[in-house]
Amino acid sequence: METKTPQIYDKIRExxxxxxxxxxxxxxxxxxxxxxxxxxxxVTAYYRRNKQVISTQGRIILDAGCGSGxxxxxxxxANPGAKIVGIDLSSKSLELAQKRLEYHGFDNVExxxxxxxxLPKLEIKFDYINCxxxxxxxxxxxxxxxxxxxxxxxAGIIRANLHSSLQRVFxxxxxLIFKMMxxxxxNPGEIxxxxxxxxxxSLKDGVQLKQKTWNSEKENDDQYFMMNYLFQGDKGxxxxxxxxxxxxxxxxxxxxxQLKQWDLMSLFKDPKDIPTFLAYSLPEISIEDKLNxxxxxxxxxxLLDFWCGNKEENxxxxxxxxxxxxxxxxxxxxxxxxxxxxxVVEELFECINQYLYFPIxxxxxxxxxxxxxxxxxAACLYPPLLESPKxxxxxxxxxxxxxxxxxxxxxxxxxxxxFKIIRDLAIGxxxxxxxxxxx
Ligand SMILES: C[S@@+](CC[C@H](N)C(=O)[O-])C[C@H]1O[C@@H](n2cnc3c(N)ncnc32)[C@H](O)[C@@H]1O
Numbered sequence: 309m310e311t312k313t314p315q316i317y318d319k320i321r322e323x324x325x326x327x328x329x330x331x332x333x334x335x336x337x338x339x340x341x342x343x344x345x346x347x348x349x350x351v352t353a354y355y356r357r358n359k360q361v362i363s364t365q366g367r368i369i370l371d372a373g374c375g376s377g378x379x380x381x382x383x384x385x386a387n388p389g390a391k392i393v394g395i396d397l398s399s400k401s402l403e404l405a406q407k408r409l410e411y412h413g414f415d416n417v418e419x420x421x422x423x424x425x426x427l428p429k430l431e432i433k434f435d436y437i438n439c440x441x442x443x444x445x446x447x448x449x450x451x452x453x454x455x456x457x458x459x460x461x462x463a464g465i466i467r468a469n470l471h472s473s474l475q476r477v478f479x480x481x482x483x484l485i486f487k488m489m490x491x492x493x494x495n496p497g498e499i500x501x502x503x504x505x506x507x508x509x510s511l512k513d514g515v516q517l518k519q520k521t522w523n524s525e526k527e528n529d530d531q532y533f534m535m536n537y538l539f540q541g542d543k544g545x546x547x548x549x550x551x552x553x554x555x556x557x558x559x560x561x562x563x564x565x566q567l568k569q570w571d572l573m574s575l576f577k578d579p580k581d582i583p584t585f586l587a588y589s590l591p592e593i594s595i596e597d598k599l600n601x602x603x604x605x606x607x608x609x610x611l612l613d614f615w616c617g618n619k620e621e622n623x624x625x626x627x628x629x630x631x632x633x634x635x636x637x638x639x640x641x642x643x644x645x646x647x648x649x650x651x652v653v654e655e656l657f658e659c660i661n662q663y664l665y666f667p668i669x670x671x672x673x674x675x676x677x678x679x680x681x682x683x684x685x686a687a688c689l690y691p692p693l694l695e696s697p698k699x700x701x702x703x704x705x706x707x708x709x710x711x712x713x714x715x716x717x718x719x720x721x722x723x724x725x726x727f728k729i730i731r732d733l734a735i736g737x738x739x740x741x742x743x744x745x746x747x
Contacts, residue, residue, distance in 0.1 A: 316447060316540070316541050317397060317423065319495060319540040319541065320397060320398075320445055320540055320541050321397045321398050322495040323495055323496070323534065323539075323540045324375065324396070324397070324398035324400070324401050325398045325399070325400040325401070326400075326495060326497060327530070327531060327534055328375060328376040328398065328400055328401035328404050329375045329376060329401070329441075329531065329535065330375060330376060330378050330531075331376070331531050332376070332378045334404070334407060334408050334411050335411070336378070337381075337385070337412060338378070338381060338382040338385055338386075339385055339649070340649070340651050341382070342646050342649055342651070342652060342671045342672055343671075343672060343674075344382055345382060345385060345386040345646050345649070346386075346644065346646045346672060346674075346741070347467075347565055347566070348379065348382045348383050348386040348387070348438065349364070349386040349387060349644075349645060349646055350362065350364050350367055350369065350386075350387050350390070350435065350436045350465070351364065351644065351645055351744075352644070352646075352741075353436065353465045353467060353562070353565075353615050354465060355744050356562060356563050356615060357465065357562045357563075357615070357617060358463075358625075359625050359744075359745070359746065359747065360746055361640075361642045361697070361744050361746050363389075364386075364387035364388055364389055364390045364645075365388070365389035365390070366389060366390070366391075367387060367389070367390040367391070367435040367436065368390065368391045368393065368432060368433070368434050368435055368436075369383050369387060369390050369391070369392050369393070369434060369435065369436045369437070369438065370392075370393045370394075370395070370427075370432075370434045370436070370437045370438065370456075370459070371383055371392065371393070371394045371395075371438050371440075372395055372424055372427070372437055372438065372439040372442060372456060373395070373396055373397075373424060373439060373440070373441070373442030373445075374394035374395065374396050374401070374402070374405050374419070375396060375398070375401045375405065375441075376401050376404040376405055376408065377394060377401075377402075377404060377405025377406070377408040377409060378408070379438060379440050380392060380394045380405055380408070380409060380417070381408055381409060381412055381414070383438055384409060384412070384414045384416075384417065385412075386646070387436075390416075390435075391416045391417070391418075392409070392414070392416065392417045392418075393417070393418050393419075393420070393430070393432060393434070394417070394418070394419045394420075395419070395420045395421075395422040395424070395427065395430070396419075396421065396422075397421070397422075397423055398421075399421045402419045402420075402421060405419055406419050424439070424442065424446065424452045424455050424456070425446075425451055425452065425455045426455070427455045427456065427458065427459045428455065428458045428459055430459065432459065433459055433460065433461045433464070434459055434460055434461060434464055435461055435463075435464050435465075436464060436465055436466075436467070437456050437459070437460060437464065437465075437466045437467070437468075438467050439452070439456060439466065439467065439468040439469075440467070440468075440469060441469065441611075442468075443468050443469065443470055444469075444470045444471040444541075444542060444543050444544070444545065445540075445541040445542065445543075446541075447541075449470060449545070449553050450553050450556045450557050452468075453466070453468065453553060453554065453556075453557035453559060453616075454557045454558075456468070457557055457558065457559055457618070460617070460618060462618055463617070463618075464617060464618070465562065465615055465616070465617045466559070466615065466616050466617065467565060467613070467614070467615050468613075468614065468616070469611040469612060469613035469614065470544075470545040470549075470550055470553075470611070470612045471542060471543065471544045471545065471610065471611065471612075472544060472545065472546075472603065472607055472609060472610060472611065472612050473543075473544025473545055473546055473549075474544070474546065474603055474604070474607035475544075475603075475607040475608065475609060475610050476544050476610060477544070478516075478517055478520035478521045479521055479536050479537065479539075479542075480542070480543075480544055481517060482517055482521055482536070482537045483537065483538070483539065483542060485517075486500075486504060486537055486538055489503075491503060491504070491538060492538055492540060495540070496534065496538040496540075498530065500538055501530050501533045501534065501538065504533055504537050504538065505527065505533065508522050509527075521536065521537075545612060546600070546603070547596060547599045547600040547603050547612065548596065548600060550612045550614065551596045554614070554616050558619065559616045559617065559618065559619070560616060560617055560618065560619045560620065561595070561596075561614060561615075561616050562614070562615040562616055562617055563595075563614070563615055564599065564612075564613060564614050564615075565613045565614060565615055566609075566613060568674055568675045569608075569609055570598075570599055570602050570609070571602075572590070572598050572601055572602045572605075575602065575605055575606055626747075628734070628735045628738060628745050629735060631747065635747055636700050636727075636731055637699070637700065637701070638747060639699065639700055639734075639745050639746065639747050640697040640698070640699060640745075640746040641693065641697060641698050641699070641700060641703060641734055641743060641744075641745060641746075642693065642697040642743070642744040642745075642746060643689075643690065643693035643694060643697075643742065643743065643744075644672075644741065644742045644743070644744060646672070647671075647672070647690070647694075647742050648694055649671075651671070652671045652672075653694065655667075655670075655671070656686060656690055659683065659686060660683065660686055660687045660690075660691070663683050664683060665680035665681060665682060665683060666680065666681040666683070666686040666690075667679070667680055667681075668680075668681050668740075668742065672740075672741065672742055674740055674741045674742075675740070679740065684710070684711060685733060687710065688703065688706055688707050688710055688711075688730075689703060689730075689733065689737070689743075692706065693743075697746070700727065700730055700731065700734070701727075703730045704723065704726040704727040704729075704730045705723075705726070707721070707726040707729055707730055708721050708723065708726045
């Protein structure tokens with residue numbers, strides 16, 4: 309393998325040959341981890357960018373730096389009919405990944421021992437590239453992004469992430485200490501982990517570094533030590549650095565993957581009553597500035613986790629709030645495919661049958677808040693959408709049939725009222741993420 313900085317690559321390869329990541333038993337299935345599947349489903353990313361619902365059938369997906377393959381398996385489960393390719397520097401990790409995918413019955417999969425920078429050698433173009441927990445290890449993340457761009461189809465999407473320098477500042481400080489002590493000169497192993505453990509245990513609890521990084525529940529978890537205190541090649545980035553890297557690779561930022569975790573307004577006691585200075589300036593500032601402000605106020609996210617893609621002509625997509633009645637008549641209302649998982653459907657039907665609220669946040673926790681869907685809403689929307697996407701008229705008529713009159717006045721539900729109810733519900737649910745609206 310040709311690389312410009314073989315020393316650090318050798319260290320990284322050795323680290324992951326000795327301890328492939330993640331250490332998840334081969335039998336563990338992500339089938340019931342709906343939120344995990346949701347974010348690894350190409351439909352989610354593609355909809356976020358284009359407001360269109362695509363089929364995963366026949367798509368080609370790359371897991372770049374796939375490690376022991378749990379995310380590769382998640383990608384395979386989340387994207388039925390897609391071909392999955394995994395690459396990694398560490399052949400030991402790939403052996404595990406290969407076994408994992410075989411164990412779970414996936415055969416449309418291939419693995420290659422390959423460095424990210426050498427991706428073009430594969431001569432395959434991808435619809436989606438997942439690069440999870442890898443980019444921050446590269447000497448130059450821009451080179452990694454460029455290599456992925458070189459094998460990305462024109463409308464393809466890359467999901468990647470960088471460590472946050474602000475959130476992780478204390479771990480970087482710990483790494484400096486253990487570098488000074490020579491524990492990271494060679495590939496750290498059990499001996500080095502034991503030394504780190506002993507040092508932390510010997511420190512007073514009030515010592516800042518211990519307060520900020522030590523987790524007694526992880527005291528015996530060697531991988532936690534390796535991936536935090538002794539992580540070879542680990543580096544941190546800020547939001548402006550992340551945006552600069554994306555631009556330098558001639559790519560375009562699409563969005564943070566977990567939008568709700570980056571909601572600036574969620575930091576205020578009362579988002580409707582923020583200081584006037586902010587109320588005037590915030591709506592005007594760029595997405596980059598909003599994310600940067602969020603991080604400066606509250607660096608709680610370990611990963612700067614984002615989707616990006618090739619630059620596109622500015623196609624302005626009108627938000628559903630601005631659609632006219634005629635627009636709405638053309639809209640196809642979809643249920644996100646991950647809502648069709650049997651564990652979700654079983655609970656949904658149970659709630660509908662028993663006239664209970666449906667706790668959607670239990671399956672699709674896209675916000676920190678508890679979200680209970682009213683029984684009448686769940687009963688009207690979900691059963692037909694589980695079968696196929698529907699036009700608004702179909703759902704409005706169903707609403708009229710199910711709830712023909714106002715329970716207080718006894719007046720008949722009009723077509724217009726039902727249409728408006730479904731439209732408002734669709735807008736609200738779309739913002740949450742389980743309903744997709746295709747115009
Ligand atoms: C922290 S693990 C992440 C594994 C997997 N993506 C996940 O999130 O579960 C990082 C992986 O990236 C691989 N890696 C690091 N640098 C790489 C490079 N330049 N090219 C290919 N793989 C690399 C390592 O060997 C390791 O398996």
